[in-house]
Amino acid sequence: MSSRDNYTTIMREREVVRALLPAQEHKLPLSNLDWLLPSVDVSVFFCYYNPKDTWNENFNPAVPTVISTLKKALANTLVHYYPFAGELSRNPAGELELLCNNQGVDFIKAYADVKLKELNLHKPDVSVEGKLVPERKQGVLCIQVTKLQCGGLVVGCTFDHRIADAFSANMFLLAWAEITRGKPVSHLPTFDRSLLRPRQFGHYDKSIxxxxxxxxxxxxxxxxxxxxxxxxxxxxxxxxxxxxxxxxxxxxxxxxxxxxxxxxxxxxxxxxxxxxxxxxxxxxxxxxxxxxxxxxxxxxxxxxxxxxxxxxxxxxxxxxxxxxxxxxxxxxxxxxxxxxxxxxxxxxxxxxxxxxxxxxxxxxxxxxxxxxxxxxxxxxxxxxxxxxxxxxxxxxxxxxxxxxxxxxxxxxxxxxxxxxxxxxxxxxxxxxxxxxxxxxxxxxxxxxxxxxxxxxxxxxxxxxxxxxxxxxxxx
Structure with a gap:
């Protein structure tokens, strides 16, 4: 079947998901290695076959939907990854820092009138950008879950690269998936900036x-x-x-x-x-x-x-x-x-x-x-x-x-x-x-x-x- 580029994505709902158990509000400085990153957003997306019997099309309140399950698990995941529910701000010196205030993560529910097998996955500029991955407007993380015409599903996340590299994003995604399946988190994250503290008498090779x-x-x-x-x-x-x-x-x-x-x-x-x-x-x-x-x-x-x-x-x-x-x-x-x-x-x-x-x-x-x-x-x-x-x-x-x-x-x-x-x-x-x-x-x-x-x-x-x-x- 030929691919389609001219499909439409309808944003049905945008809401904010916050950590179920918020941490006390505090500020987390960016590390020196965060300072090497420009202001750029990075998106990652995952395409899934039809999750059978999980969409709850009849809206039976006794049956959890995919969306409600993902949102509940996200709120629990943010207990461990609470800085992802924060926002970047500037300290009195004008330097960026991460304000851990449980502002929340934008969560978008969407529908696209295209089948998974029709997506032009070779050219994500036309099939993914602006349609299946969200634009981050606030906070440091935004998530979009899109149901496709065939019942398939696309989960897209957009991170501020200044607060997370690919390894960090991957750890978050694996934890979210584990919690959604009712499993314990395999590896608990650390945000301890002292691990990347400069030395008192710093030195570096000229190759840098x-x-x-x-x-x-x-x-x-x-x-x-x-x-x-x-x-x-x-x-x-x-x-x-x-x-x-x-x-x-x-x-x-x-x-x-x-x-x-x-x-x-x-x-x-x-x-x-x-x-x-x-x-x-x-x-x-x-x-x-x-x-x-x-x-x-x-x-x-x-x-x-x-x-x-x-x-x-x-x-x-x-x-x-x-x-x-x-x-x-x-x-x-x-x-x-x-x-x-x-x-x-x-x-x-x-x-x-x-x-x-x-x-x-x-x-x-x-x-x-x-x-x-x-x-x-x-x-x-x-x-x-x-x-x-x-x-x-x-x-x-x-x-x-x-x-x-x-x-x-x-x-x-x-x-x-x-x-x-x-x-x-x-x-x-x-x-x-x-x-x-x-x-x-x-x-x-x-x-x-x-x-x-x-x-x-x-x-x-x-x-x-x-x-x-x-x-x-x-x-």
């Missing part, structure tokens, strides 16, 4: 000056000819394994460490875009990877080089809600990228990424922000030249996110993805696991339209448009 910069304006805009668009693709597991294998060729001879699938994919993306951008006036490409610092900060002295996973109970930072991110990046000329085999480009990825995989990097980054406060700061990869001679892409990773656990009682989602619009000219790529668990990746990509068209023309065997057929929604 090359990664971040103080700004005179909140966010640098890209060139005027920047026409962004968003797409969702899937990459099958065999293709990912092939890219991984190519990126690791020759390691035993050269002595390089084994590259991860994310490092291999990033190197592949770097080369692919070099082929397109080589026909433009751009001469260089920056490629960055977002690093979550929680496991790095949790490492004891001498463990920085280990790649083991830190369990949640080891250190409070592992359940910390806020931003604990850094964005190391490489900067290469088009010619350098094109002349190297994929394995050598992957070496470049591994090299720039290694600079942010230590506890000292994150403690130094905290100290760096302290030196520059209250001036706003931003990752340099987002500040590309307005001349158009350089292009930048940032790769995040949701590959460890257990998508199948975002189950509110009617099964795993058919699809989950992030979506946002922002002002930077840097492209953004977010791979996530397929909810089917078959090893495929779902890849959200936000960059210029011509770069997306190039992907679909030149590497269409890798980046395959998301479709209802792939998600088995045709029947």
């Amino acid at each position: 000056d090359g990664m971040y910069e103080p700004l005179s304006t909140p966010l640098m805009r890209g060139p005027n000819d920047h026409h962004p668009a968003s797409r969702i693709y899937y990459i099958d597991a065999d293709t990912i394994n092939q890219i991984h294998s190519l990126a690791n060729r020759g390691n035993s001879i050269k002595g390089h460490m084994q590259k991860s699938k994310l490092e291999s994919f990033t190197a592949f993306l770097w080369q692919v875009f070099a082929g397109r951008i080589g026909n433009e006036k751009a001469k260089r490409i920056k490629m960055g990877i977002i690093v979550d610092g929680r496991t790095r900060i949790a490492m004891n002295h001498g463990e920085e080089g280990e790649q083991r996973e830190i369990h949640h109970h080891v250190h409070p930072i592992c359940n910390y809600i806020g931003n604990v991110l850094s964005i190391p990046f490489g900067d290469l000329s088009i010619n350098d990228i094109m002349e190297k085999p994929l394995s050598s480009v992957a070496d470049e990825v591994q090299e720039f990424l290694s600079s942010a995989l230590t506890k000292e990097h994150f403690t130094g980054l905290i100290d760096w922000v302290e030196v520059h406060r209250p001036k706003p700061t931003l990752a340099r990869i987002y500040c590309t030249s307005s001349s158009g001679e350089e292009v930048a892409f940032v790769v995040s990773s949701g590959l460890r996110f257990p998508l199948s656990r975002v189950d509110f009682g009617w099964g795993r989602p058919a699809l989950g993805s992030y979506h946002f619009s922002w002002e930077s000219s840097a492209g953004y790529v977010m791979p996530m696991p397929s909810p089917s668990g078959n090893g495929d990746w779902i890849v959200y990509m936000h960059c210029t339209k011509d770069h997306l068209e190039y992907l679909e023309e030149e590497v269409c065997d890798v980046f395959k448009p998301m479709s209802s057929h792939y998600l088995n929604l045709e029947s």
Whole structure:
């Protein structure tokens, strides 16, 4: 069945959901790592098949509806995640802080006259934005639950990125789903800002000056000819394994460490875009990877080089809600990228990424922000030249996110993805696991339209448009 872009979403009801047991009103400062984020909203949405027998179309008061169940569970979830029911305000010094006042979360009930299998999920700009994910008008979180014509359901959430990174949003979503199913919360969050307190005699490596910069304006805009668009693709597991294998060729001879699938994919993306951008006036490409610092900060002295996973109970930072991110990046000329085999480009990825995989990097980054406060700061990869001679892409990773656990009682989602619009000219790529668990990746990509068209023309065997057929929604 062909997709539909011209469907209508009717906002039937907007109300406020507050924490069932509100905490005493207090102010929570933003951490130094929160200061590295611009004012931008990030949305995430989940599509579900028809939750049978749960819509209560006859409005029997003895039968709870999906909406009432979700709202009740949200009120209970906000007991643990009470700052998400607050709002940003400014202290006497003019700095932002989080006022935990139980103002509440905007909760929107909506209806869309489209079937799940008709959604153009390849182009979320037309099918999702403004229709299935809400616009945040107040507070720091907004939620929309949309019933579809077929009985399917879409749950969309929009967060203020300054108070939550993807890890934080994911923890909240998993807790909400657990409480909705009547389960205890697996991992209780912490908002203890002392975990990211600058050191008394702070110091940092000079490499951080090359990664971040103080700004005179909140966010640098890209060139005027920047026409962004968003797409969702899937990459099958065999293709990912092939890219991984190519990126690791020759390691035993050269002595390089084994590259991860994310490092291999990033190197592949770097080369692919070099082929397109080589026909433009751009001469260089920056490629960055977002690093979550929680496991790095949790490492004891001498463990920085280990790649083991830190369990949640080891250190409070592992359940910390806020931003604990850094964005190391490489900067290469088009010619350098094109002349190297994929394995050598992957070496470049591994090299720039290694600079942010230590506890000292994150403690130094905290100290760096302290030196520059209250001036706003931003990752340099987002500040590309307005001349158009350089292009930048940032790769995040949701590959460890257990998508199948975002189950509110009617099964795993058919699809989950992030979506946002922002002002930077840097492209953004977010791979996530397929909810089917078959090893495929779902890849959200936000960059210029011509770069997306190039992907679909030149590497269409890798980046395959998301479709209802792939998600088995045709029947």
